[in-house]
Amino acid sequence: MQQAGRVSDQTAFFLNGVVVEAGSTKEIFFNPREERTEAHISGRFG
Amino acid sequence: MEQRIHYREQIRGIHQELLRMGVLVEENLNKALRAVKTQNRELASSVIDSDPRIDAMQLEIEERCTVAIATEQPVATDLREIMVAIKIASDLERIGDHARHLARALDRVSPELMSESFPVIESMAEIGIAMVHDSLDAYVDLDADRAREVALRDQQINVLHRDLYDRIISAMKKAPERVEEGTSLVFINRFLERLGDHVTNICEWIVYARTGEHPEL
Numbered sequence: 001m002q003q004a005g006r007v008s009d010q011t012a013f014f015l016n017g018v019v020v021e022a023g024s025t026k027e028i029f030f031n032p033r034e035e036r037t038e039a040h041i042s043g044r045f046g
Numbered sequence: 047m048e049q050r051i052h053y054r055e056q057i058r059g060i061h062q063e064l065l066r067m068g069v070l071v072e073e074n075l076n077k078a079l080r081a082v083k084t085q086n087r088e089l090a091s092s093v094i095d096s097d098p099r100i101d102a103m104q105l106e107i108e109e110r111c112t113v114a115i116a117t118e119q120p121v122a123t124d125l126r127e128i129m130v131a132i133k134i135a136s137d138l139e140r141i142g143d144h145a146r147h148l149a150r151a152l153d154r155v156s157p158e159l160m161s162e163s164f165p166v167i168e169s170m171a172e173i174g175i176a177m178v179h180d181s182l183d184a185y186v187d188l189d190a191d192r193a194r195e196v197a198l199r200d201q202q203i204n205v206l207h208r209d210l211y212d213r214i215i216s217a218m219k220k221a222p223e224r225v226e227e228g229t230s231l232v233f234i235n236r237f238l239e240r241l242g243d244h245v246t247n248i249c250e251w252i253v254y255a256r257t258g259e260h261p262e263l
Contacts, residue, residue, distance in 0.1 A: 002119055029121045031258030038122045043050050 001041060005029045013037045053118045060110050060131050061186070064138070067103040068182040070096070071138050072175060074145035075241075079171045081149055083164065085157055093149035100142035107135040123255070127188075130255040134185065137244040137251075141178060144237040144244075154230035162217065163231055166210040170203050170238040177245040184249065190256040197249035197263035203242035210235045 004011065005025055012022035013034070021034040032038045040046045074093045081089035111128045114120065120128055148171070151160065160167075177196050184192035214235065218228040246263050253261045 001121075005121070030125065032122055041121050042124050043053075 001043070013040060015040070050118070053114070053120070053124070056110065056114045056118065057124070057127060060107060060114070060128070063103065063107050063110065064131055064135060065182060065186070067100060067107065067135060067138050068178065068185075070100055070103070071142045071145065072178050072182075074100070074142060075148070075171060075175045075178065078145045078148040079168065079175070082151055082160065083168065085152065087152055090149040090152045094146050097142055097146045100139060104135045104139040108132055123258075126255045126258060130251040133251045134248050137247045141241055141244050144241045147237045148234060151230065151234050155227045155234070159217070159224060159227050159231065163210060163214065163235075166206050166213070167234065167238065170206045170210075170235075170242075173199055173203050173206075174238060174241040174245065177242065181245050181248045181252070184252050188252060188256045190253045193249035193252035194261070194263060197246045200242040200246045200263075203239060207235055207239040 008025045010022070011025045011028040013020045013028065013032075013036075015036060021028065021032055021037040028037060029041060032041065074096060077089050078093045080086065081093065111132050114128055115125075118124075177199055180196045181193065183189075184196060211232065214228050214231050218225050250261055250263050253259070253263070
């Protein structure tokens with residue numbers, strides 16, 4: 001997860017083949033809009 | 047489903063330490079105000095003597111936050127919560143310093159001059175103490191609406207600050223021999239005004255932790 005944050009400019013979070021959220025890496029890792037994105041990047045599931 | 051139990055425990059520990067610090071700061075403000083009101087030097091000394099404990103608590107919180115960042119690499123709300131804990135601890139430490147400054151007024155301002163200004167000082171301090179208390183309540187729940195409401199009260203302190211400033215200046219003009227203690231009073235007035243600013247900062251950090259947006263409250 002940290003590696004993805006370090007090397008990318010844009011990030012998309014896929015869940016079961018569906019894009020839940022996409023945007024700049026900064027936004028996704030610092031202030032995601034979707035609760036499921038937040039739960040995943042924070043290690044609460046997956 | 048719920049993972050990262052250890053991390054949540056770390057965050058809980060940081061919250062608890064921050065609340066303990068807030069309670070001590072609030073207690074010191076109350077004691078300092080009472081000490082000035084009753085001219086109680088023993089009470090004033092207890093405020094001054096306990097300030098290093100507040101400073102130590104700030105360091106402890108910063109240490110815990112640093113360890114959590116290093117070991118858990120938090121992101122999003124988790125990361126903002128940690129950052130905000132560090133910022134709030136810093137504001138609480140400064141508020142603690144203002145309680146100490148108020149307690150020291152006993153040695154710097156004569157009871158006569160103090161009694162003339164005390165009603166305004168008391169009002170400012172009471173609003174400030176309630177703001178500290180309520181901002182910590184808002185912090186516990188990361189309640190952005192409550193934080194915004196608390197920050198609004200800073201305007202009342204600012205009005206009292208300007209009023210007291212004018213009164214002190216006019217008292218000093220009438221009695222130039224009082225300039226030294228009058229200046230101490232100007233500083234106390236300023237410290238109480240700053241107290242409100244620090245609580246406003248705390249409120250802004252609570253909104254930031256909740257929303258990721260920096261508000262200007």
